Amino acid sequence: MRKAEVAENLNRVRERVVTSCAACGRDPGGVTLLAVSKTRPAGDLRAAYAAGQRYFGENYLQEALAKQAELEDLDICWHFIGPLQSNKTRAVAEQFHWLHSVERLKIAQRLSAQRPADMPPLNICLQVNIDDEESKSGLAPAGIPELAAAVAGLPNLKLRGLMAIPAPRDTVEEQRRPFAQLANLLQRLRAQLPDQPLDTLSMGMSGDMEVAIECGATIVRIGTDIFGRRETKID
Template sequence: MSSGRLERVLRDIQNASRDARRPDARLVAVGKTRDAGELAALADDWARARPGAARAFGENYVQEAATKIAALAGAGLEWHLIGHLQSNKAAQAAVLFDWVQSVDRLKLVLVLAAARPADRAPLAVLVQVNIDDEDSKHGCAPGDVPALADAIAARPTLALRGLMAIPAPRADEAGRRAAFAAMRGLFDTLAARHAGVDTLSMGMSADFPEAIAEGATMVRVGTALFGARA
């Protein structure tokens, strides 16, 4: 991991947010397949680059994350589950994570709400939307967002914060931007209905500046920070 990569990503986020005339989008560093030592090194560089800034790490798998979260306990990191959540892992996720970005069905809402410890801050939740109706992608249909959001907002151990999406990969910028813009429309509608909705998580290493231009407030970046996986 290179501190130069982190600086470039932070600078690109800052520039894209400035061009969009919005506050800087939040960075979630994606740690899939990276070990705790690599995450610790990035966290240290991040603290030096942006003293006092929150350092958020995203993980795709509950069991892989559990090991890293234990190893880095006390480091003051914020943990996000960004991968598909199986129902049988939801109770564990409710305890391990600060955010779950991949809620796409009512069953998950019920398990997460019941398992979140009452003495912890409410679990921040994003509704994952399958914005391009891809058979291979998880996420609810756009039309299912209101009911699912209402269910989350009704649970005191959960905090509805917004939406997440992984649009279909497209070679053309216009197509990518159209998906991001559709998500922004859903987000604006949701924010008008629910206080506290402030997060639109979309955009990854290859396209996060475009996502920010279309309204992303949070981006999930792995390769641009750590380099290509071996």
């Protein structure tokens, strides 16, 4: 994708964030735009960086590590947002700033043990399967309080909040329901774990970003509306 096109797309998405925040009385500074760059070549990420983007989300580990090596001259904040297998935790613990997709205590324990001592704690979101879809990762809402309490006790992790990928909906009213449910779940976790910095709702993508912001999203994960239609996975 041309550098100018990436910049234009980013500006349009940023304008949507500002407009959405204004509509619901929120400060746009409270919403982080995460550019979902899976399957995109490093040149597209470099173009987005040149246009001011600093936060990038990757789903496929080997692809992400290759891009990190190619873009090591850039001050990027790397988020891993895909499912994570036990045999890949070390690379995430060593190379990423955030992980959005924790759904098992075993994974969290490995990440904490493998996080280098000279790095700050790894920021963690627990992934909620908000619609109980068999095809999606994540824990049922009922299991989140127990997992959150266990993760909060791990020394090299910082529990920040929740992530979800709701099923597509046809109307705004239908889109609002799972986002509101996730926001309510975070509020309950704050009461349960008052000493934790539970400040993050990672929810909302290109097609439902506005509703997610209305419901309290602090990170919106946008891929298509920044980089265009997804290319073939290269991992």
